[in-house]
Amino acid sequence: MAQSQPLKRLPVLVVEDEPILRLDAISMVEKAGFEAVEALSSADAIRLLEERLDIRLVYMDLDMPRSRKGIEIAAAIRKRWPPIEIILTAAYFTEASLQLPKRAEFYTKPIDPSEIVRAIRRLILSPKAAAI
Structure with missing residues (x-):
């Protein structure tokens, strides 16, 4: 009986310096069926x-x-890696106070995990995203 290969999960880079929030984000991404790639800082x-x-998504x-x-x-990612989708979150900023890079989406903390998962799926899995 042949073993089938598991489907490759699409990676999402999670950038969060607060350990508890990073673990929550990683859990959210993995429960949604994606591979969470962990970064503790912007340099990382x-x-x-x-x-x-x-x-394909940060x-x-x-x-x-x-x-x-x-x-x-976020602006540097957009410039250097144009196909990568970007989801930004913050507790101390508002969307109106930011100059978001093109195609970046912003969500205020505390986030609604189901809203973020829907955004990840839409951005990563849409045919338009694959064509960029």
């Missing part, structure tokens, strides 16, 4: 994006005091 995120060519907290400004990292 950039390193992972350079190493992993299969990442889920990132903008409130990371020990890192470069999250919005600057």
